[in-house]
Amino acid sequence: MSGNFQFDTRPEVDVIVYRHRADCRFVQKEKDGRCRCPKHLYVRLTRARISAKTKSWETARQRAKEWADNHDPVILREKAREAENAITPQLIEEAFDEFIASKQAASSNPDGYKATESKYGTMKKQLVDFLHVHDQGKPDPERVLYVHQITAPLLNQWMGTWKSKTYWSKSKKRDSTIAFFDYCIAQKWIKATLEKDRGNPARGIAKIVGKKDSSIPTLPFTPAQFKAVLQACAAYDRSLATVNKAEVRGKGRRLHALCNLMRWAGLAITDAVTLQRSRLGKDDRLVLYRTKTGNPVTVLLPPKIADELRWVPPGPDAHPDYFFWSGKGKKNRAASTWQKTLRRLWKLVKPALDLRDREGNRIRPKSHMFRNTFAVELLKKSVSVDHVAMLLADHPDTVKEHYYPWVPELQDLLEKEVKRSWDEDLPIILPDVDDALQRTVGQA
Ligand SMILES: [Zn+2]
Structure with missing residues (x-):
């Protein structure tokens, strides 16, 4: 009893x-x-x-x-x-192996196996190599062999050794590291805590600082390429014949409107996907952002584009306040869902997109190319760098540096100015060339 x-x-x-x-x-x-x-x-x-x-x-x-x-x-x-x-001590290498195996087991796409294995396999090797150096010459109790011994300061030191130069690859790596330690916590190899980081040492890794834009090739779509992308949007729904139709009804049209929005407003994907309806006025002006003093910076959309946006068919979880978004969850998350859609879209573009960086290496299309197209097309039509910079909420120097190389007309003018200066036997002073360039463009 x-x-x-x-x-x-x-x-x-x-x-x-x-x-x-x-x-x-x-x-x-x-x-x-x-x-x-x-x-x-x-x-x-x-x-x-x-x-x-x-x-x-x-x-x-x-x-x-x-x-x-x-x-x-x-x-x-x-x-x-x-x-x-209670935790079970787990060796770092074994923890990685189990983590990778679980990622693969959870993936329904066998092609993804290799990518997962290579991504986390590289991470494992880099961390293990780093710790090997760290442990050298240290007495046993100070050696880091188990996942629960890894601390945030140690991971910060590790991050200092990361060779990847770009913001994107570093911040992706940070996310992958967090995912690994979350897994360790779920397996009870690391103690979960009530702290904000829930005991995940990778959440203590310094937020990656850097200019996001600087590392992205600023390639625009040519007008023909952009047209082909829009045509691919029209073919999008048909490409989904095998999936649940109700879920994706009107997806191609939403995609078409989204591509146009990014192309004609220069918005980055997260801003475009989560754009509020209230930002588009009856006069087809779209509020891009507000300056620090609260003044709206607007762009005028072509009437057809504005109407397409207004009447975009709502998605299955659409919120009436937004064009594309449910209003729920993180904005990044909404953007990554559309990034996935875009990756599918690129494959449907005919003729296939052949994109090269400035060194002539093949590159994959990116959603940011719509924004680049917006900027470059404006520059080609002689809109001033200052105005383009304002629309992009960028610094004019950044705009010059990133977009001028893609506007052959501006390049030609620059060269002509340089050649003329030879004839006249004048010294070349670059700011003057810039001014001349501006004036010539203004007259064109
Ligand atoms: Zn007794």
């Missing part, structure tokens, strides 16, 4: 002599200190009588305390919590 009883508070347990032996001389309560009869535990609340399996008062009292401890709800909860938080 007492075994399964759940006590709300610590049970009170007395030691009693249930029945004195016939020859006991200490049967009176006030004199029973020397009684050597078998002792019992008496649980007051349940009135249970349990043999203490001893004749000694002292031992019986000790057992009463133990019994109370074993049924004390506060102590039981604490024990359960400790058991819950």
